[in-house]
Amino acid sequence: MSVVEGTSLAATKLRPPVPPGRFVRRSRLDDILDSGVDGHARLVLVSAPAGSGKSTLLASWLSGRPEAVAWLQAEESDSDPARFWSYLVEAVGQAHPAAAIDLKPVVAGSNGDDLVVVTALVNALAAVAGPLVVVIDDYHLIDNGSVQRGMERLIDLCPHQVTIVLSTRIDPPFRLGRLRVRDQIAEIRGADLRFDTDEASGLLGSLDRALLDQLCGRTEGWAAGLVLAGLSLERVTDPGEFVEAFRGDDQFVVEYLRDEFLATVDANDRRRLLETSILEQLSGALVDAVTGATGGARWLSDTAAVNQLLIGLDRTRTWFRYHHLFRDLLRLEAQQAFPERIPGLHARAAAWFESQGDHGQAIVHRLAAGDAHKAARLLLIHGQRLLAGGQTETLRGFLEQLGDVAKTLTWCALFYGWCEYIDGRYSRSESWLDTMADVAPEGFDHTPAISLRMNISLARGDVATALATARQVSATDQLMSYSCDLATATGAAYAWAGLADEARRALRFAAEKAAAERFRTAHVLALVYQAIVEFDSAASAQTAASTAIDTAQEFGLAAYHGVAPAYAIRARTGDDPARAHADATHALNLARRSSTDLALGFVLTACGDTLIGLGDAAGEPLLAEARSIFARCPDPGVAGRYLARTESRHGLAEAGNGRAAALVEQLTEREMAVLRYLPAEMSQRDIASELFVTLNTVKTHCRAIYRKLGVGDRKAAVQAAREADLL
Template identity: 35%
Template structure:
């Protein structure tokens, strides 16, 4: 009786492309199985509780969880989406792509916006992905049930957290049915207290006496007496797999009653006993086939042939599928199979006892076939299991970048953790892979160690350049402007080459110049970075460089060019593939600055808040600080309390070794915040009727973030003219400073 369905590798010809991810179709349908014992009481039980927001089917392996859910799925009484999980779905991005795909199998077109957000490298699941999915589910005419089979393999806290988020908000649009070996870290207590949790556990799944008799005497034709059936039921405590294994071991025995009497023990002893009894009755060639192929998590005839050397592998698999309940067909064409996990454990145990020296070579044979077929994750695992760490490392080096860019950070991280640590540390490419994962995760202190290792391991100009590039990026992310600038120049001196390296090097050089206060030089470098990004078709880098280019133009007082660059950057931001990436923070920051400069503070505030949210997802410390500074200044201008945003910005800057000009900017904001506090003795004249047309145009600009020189550019007058009109305006408002003028104008309703 099977619990476990999920394949762990991507099968050639079985994947369907969706953006930058690949979905295995067999994971999105309930397993096909030959009929054993139909248990309508359990199907009816599940049907009766499946209207709860969460239904848990919890039991140890072999209790028939998957069989029950498969029977219920095929009963067709409601719309049921199915997802078989494996450890690869521990990656939150991959998990949610599969969830959306499963739902789309029963509700075509559902989740399009969520999929587009998932296509970005590091989307915020609760901000960018799940809200749109929840809204669509809530709007369905009929709720959808989603089965998550083998949920116990999921270990990532982010998956549990985001699934809990979905449960709390989706209402009646979705009914979640989870099969697992232990209680998952979901909001079970709250749901149970609210009467919204249904639970089916081992006590309900245990075979009754009648069901055990139907299995042993009906399906397996053992012709056991009532007492023998009851004895096996007691000894196995209704454990479905134990009953079935016991029944198979009794087939062909003359004295079945004596065999039943000898059958006893815990799960471990049951496994050992049945292993020797079941395998002992198989022909030697079939037994070798079973044990040798037990190293595979999924099997196809060609893969089995590569591992065993048998040309008749297809016929053997067909025979096993028809006669052995432990081989499960994973597709309707019966091209892919896998062993029941308990049976697979039994076979691997036997292989370790009978032929341990052959195991590494079997893994290497499987790995070579999988590599040629394009199944990179499983090939890596088999090369490592076969003791070929060098080939596994070569595969990681060749394939980590596309997986990384597709958002599978945890997958790449797991590969690196599987490799021998000394192999990773001495290879500059693997050091860089580790570095980029850590940088994207915001683990900057640990990333510094790996940058150093990459530099020490560099063996040529290319690896030295790539290590220097990662050093430049790391120094910028921690807020070390001077070191970032020096590192970026070193990369360009080494020859950044074309494509990604050249683009990143020019971006970092321009960014460092911007933070050093050399806006004109920054404009030149960032203009080159935009050109390089376009040539390399690097959309994220182009948007990032345009955002900084807009900021540099504004810093240099060129409002028109700043607006042009910001508009181009914002055109990129609306594209789903980049909208939720942290590099989009810079265009939003520049956009907020422009709105603020033109006096549109009500529109600037949400733009600045959006910039802060995006920046926190992985931007550098200075970028987070800049976004917070803009938000604080806008809120001060609106007469709101900007203290929290300003304090957050100051905390970020204190962590920066060399934060450039940002501390000076924050100090000015602190003075503005103090000046914005009400003071006694402020004039009370209305002042409104005395304002000239020029002064009325000047007032909203004073409420923004532009300098007097920049305001002059907006009004097409000299800075001296701006100063003259400002003094007249202050006099009419009975104030002596720009901040007091803005505050007084708000009191009078002029802003």
């Protein structure tokens, strides 16, 4: 299949279908569409049932318009947010290549986050010179809430020179009433699309006008019904008798196509039609590969010339698709005619797509063929691309279709782990990593899973476990050999542990590696963690936070939740009260969207600290919320220490929770032995058992440790011990 360079995005999805050889220019509908664009309507909505002629209308109308066009043919698989926005960005890029260059990594890096992507897309569209019409055909196939929210926001914010056109069978879940009141919408409905007698005459040729009137009445002007009637009128000897019997409703169409159309076509044509019905799109080479015949290109061209139910997708007459109603019928017929051959047809299609490098379509057909193991082997390659592109919903869908096979393969378990982590289900993610370890063969390299393990630990607020892993990574050459996400996770672990020198080295390398790999989210996160490292020095922190924010804005990631700590740090270290308040508010809005406990607790603390300093009563509750979040974290690291210091400074906690300038008193050998167990998730009773002492002895040692470190609890003791180089 033709694909967009460097991606698995089908180019044929990004072009309007070619108008059929016989089509009618419907000026009354063109006028409605024209008025929508010329009147700068935010949305042009074409909403009507299947077979109403929506796509043909839009394609023919656009051929007469001067504006640049971005066309997207939606499919069910496009409900994955990252996949949808990637296609839409690529569609815009077909009209304005420069606009898409910076947007592609934003989509991938944010996993299709609607707030991030739409903000960047609106900014890019605002810079486009000249009017642009953005068309999404078959929008009813999109059923993802995030995409729906993003599209409604895009419609609200779109620059005046951009018009959004949606073709759909059902109305989108937007606040259409608001657009109508504001006169910001143009609409074409099913009743509008019904052909009248004059229009039907252009579609059907020289049929007697009385018969045309009768046929329009029987079909209610339904385009698909009229097209089918036209196919038969060329063969019948008595048009009047045919029109009298023809109805044109959905059930009749099914019966008609089966009993009249398929029964009369040549046997070879019928076989090709049924065999190729498994395909979403068709080319000559693909038809030949699936059917085992030759001459597929000529067959497609000849068929499309006489059958408007085979729709051309490009000007070169290379790619085609069946009308949806026709395709569905062909599939039903194929299932009845030769069900045992269908898996083999899918296998042939899969082999062809694999030979073309389109692993996504190859996986779809391998799964349809019932060959889960070959699909899984393809996913080893394609799954990495899906993760890199942020298409986790598509990846999860493939994994779920693999069923039990996914539980037996290391890479499938790892992909599942990443999907669960990104969705915030850390226990499930860790469980999949355990599965990966269980099924791994001897000598298997577990390094690709290390960054995920560190991210899970940090997400849970378990800095001690993440730090232990980071130290193991630093002791090898793994940072040099693997992708930037490993270096970023390692630097993050050091940053949250307060180990500044180690963090600076890892994060500097992470930022350089992310820039080289064009992994913009990892690049921004590395800069954000650098700001956290410098937090104790106001001037350095302000500079580092501003660098992170400026870079995020340059990359179109200013609305990415991962940037929240940088806004919080800039708020806390700045000297402009108005900007500090605005930064704190923005940081809170971002952090509450999708942040981990550690990052959210830190942002709440920094913003609470800032707002209290500005005299805002909203600050103190933020500190209380941070305290409740850190209470469930095994080891919140410097974030927990910062909260304790902030509460102490504002008179909200005992002064003993502040930073200790130095040890009050050296720890004894037995106290050091107990201290080494404090970062672990072990109770005092468990520690006593490990050290072969009584529970009371451990309690006594803990009280002494807290006193000597100048802290009031176990978590603060762990972080204070790190800062004193005792851990």
